[in-house]
Amino acid sequence: MPSSLFVRALVVLLACLGGAGPVAAQEPATAHQGFGPDMAPRVAACTACHGREGQATRTGYFPRIAGKPAGYLYEQLRSFRDGRRTQPAMQHLLSNLSDAYLREMAAYFAAQQHPYPAPPPSDLSAELLARGRALVLEGDAARGLPACASCHGAALTGVEPGVPGLLGLPRLYIASQLGAWLTGERRALAPDCMAEVGRQLNATDIQAVAGWLALQPMPADARAVAAHPLPRPCSASTAGALP
CATH class of the missing domain: 1.10.760.10 (Cytochrome c-like domain)
Incomplete structure (x- = not known):
């Protein structure tokens, strides 16, 4: 992660832990998809890199996490916390969080369903x-x-x-x-x-x-499907998928 973004994430995290008002001003504390008004401030450190409500930013690197399956997001959070995925800022932010807290975060971002922007043009052959x-x-x-x-x-x-x-x-x-x-x-x-x-x-x-x-453009229904119609080629764990 670029150093400036790492510093920004830490600043937001410290503000959240200290209950500072500016974070609430940047991320209005409103209920989303059945979550209480405290959720937005609690995940403000995530949105410093992943964009408002996890919709991604224009940096060209950090992935969109809004709308991803909750089980997948939870396993990725655990993988960062437990060292299976290595990224200094993520590991620092998650190191002391419980499984229950990670599940809440995953459920919150999974519930965020927003339109996708059009894909950028490609310079590949x-x-x-x-x-x-x-x-x-x-x-x-x-x-x-x-x-x-x-x-x-x-x-x-x-x-x-x-x-x-x-x-x-x-x-x-x-x-x-x-x-x-x-x-x-x-x-x-x-x-x-x-x-x-x-x-x-x-x-x-x-x-x-x-x-x-x-x-590729996003289809009209961007939600994950409920189940595979056919057996998968290998029995991947929920922690083993790509993004």
């Missing part, structure tokens, strides 16, 4: 984008690579309770996370499906997949 499309929707049987859609849903909007959608994320972020699976920097609870997939990707695969996904 048509050939590279076609390769990305093929890997996402069809996989590569010769290399033992399952299609992203086989786990993340045919519409790529995710599957309840723990598989996130892949659309509406910055290209840089998608590429960095795929790279983290490839290098082993990112880990998940066993069975770690994404680690198996990541080890088979190369730099061109990652660029192609990230570029194609970032270019």
